[in-house]
Amino acid sequence: MTTAAKQMTIPLTRPLVGEAEAEASRRPIMSGWLTQGPEVAAFEQEFAAYTGATYATAVSNCTTALHLALLTLGVAPGDEVITVSHSYVATANVVRYCHATPVFVDIEPATSNLDPTKIAAAITPQTRAILCVHQMGMPCDLAAILTIAQEHGVPVIEDAACASGSEILWQGKWQKIGQAHGDIACFSFHPRKVITTGDGGMITTNNPEYNAQFRLLRQHGMSVNDRVRHSANQVIFEEHAVIGYNYRMTDVQAAIGREQLKRLPTIVAARRRLGARYQQLLAAIPGLTLPHEPSWARTNWQSFWVRLPDHLDQREVMQGMLDRGVATRRGIMCAHREKPYQRDDGYDLPESERAQDRNIILPMYPQMTDEEQEYVVAMLTEVLL
The missing domain is CATH 3.40.640.10 (Type I PLP-dependent aspartate aminotransferase-like (Major domain))
Structure with missing residues (x-):
């Protein structure tokens, strides 16, 4: 560290x-x-x-x-x-x-x-x-x-x-x-x-x-x-x-x-600015996949996720970030993997499972400073490389 x-x-x-x-x-x-x-x-x-x-x-x-x-x-x-x-x-x-x-x-x-x-x-x-x-x-x-x-x-x-x-x-x-x-x-x-x-x-x-x-x-x-x-x-x-x-x-x-x-327009504007900065700051990291915003959509960036390269362990990356003071979350859960929804014949949901296993969610909040965001990117770069 x-x-x-x-x-x-x-x-x-x-x-x-x-x-x-x-x-x-x-x-x-x-x-x-x-x-x-x-x-x-x-x-x-x-x-x-x-x-x-x-x-x-x-x-x-x-x-x-x-x-x-x-x-x-x-x-x-x-x-x-x-x-x-x-x-x-x-x-x-x-x-x-x-x-x-x-x-x-x-x-x-x-x-x-x-x-x-x-x-x-x-x-x-x-x-x-x-x-x-x-x-x-x-x-x-x-x-x-x-x-x-x-x-x-x-x-x-x-x-x-x-x-x-x-x-x-x-x-x-x-x-x-x-x-x-x-x-x-x-x-x-x-x-x-x-x-x-x-x-x-x-x-x-x-x-x-x-x-x-x-x-x-x-x-x-x-x-x-x-x-x-x-x-x-x-x-x-x-x-x-x-x-x-x-x-x-x-x-x-x-x-x-x-x-x-009343605050919502200001909050969304701040999140969109941070989302654009994440896209720019993270673009140079090899093997990292970033979320795609279609031309017909404007997200509020409630969360900003990245997909890790296949050779990296999701939990180890998240722990490395936590050790450096940065909280993250794993990709969104899949209900079919939880006990109430499991079934003997399984499910054919490869992209859903991949998103849970390979994605991590990075910090995002409207009060986030450029310095804090740059720190998150620097720590992620350090952990990945």
Whole structure:
């Protein structure tokens, strides 16, 4: 380890929060309305306006968002949902929550996203939905995916957990992910994401019936929401005609989210600058493969990954970086390798497995200085060479 390595400690990520979020959290605290209420309603309106979607529904996290999306599309026991194994296990788990079967297809190595050419062969009479993932903020090929989906009459859910602020060139115009180019898009506000509410999620759609169902199911199927009941000048008795869930976001979280949403353009701009610098600084390292941003996509660089040369051991490289003060993570996991999804006949997902085994994720956060980024690159160069 070099002497310089002792001079810095670089985390994988760091949320950009401050006095604005702290002050915003005072509003619901001092108002006495802490759970889902006026702050949630305002956050929903502002997020919908930002993405260009007609409707936005706030929920407790992206996993619950995806679950509600599948339920709303009618996914039920015996159904199949086409998706990727190469994603956090929540993407597959929500399919199992519906007692349906996730059908895994492989990814494109250049983007780490679902390979559209693999979808048609996976469609069966039991296919109820396609669940695509904008992995690490990189938009997937929605144009190709939606073409296939429409040919087969299958709805599309976008797992946009990492994609707040990402964009896609759509019919000649740049549009935000979340405008719901598919049927439904789901976002995460976990601290590792681009903006955070501590935890939390959002569902966007342009379908009023879907939106009404999200709102019904997130609050135990209650026919009247809290704001209506509490502001009414007459006594209202609510009904619970369906079995719902407690998937609500709190007003404290939403107040923080509203401030984070104001920061989002600045955060994305900083990440894109850092992503461009990584591309330049890492280009000279022999054998290192860098992520590809298609001409029709603008990622938010929620994460920046590199693929290691085949002769290097992933764990040893990561340990070497950690010894030098730099945190990294391995490539995105593959759900099919986890015990609940393993099967005797195995899976044919070579690119997904290769991405997990050969990729590492480098530090990235909007406060990152040029010096810190250059240090990460220097330490990676030292470890690899």
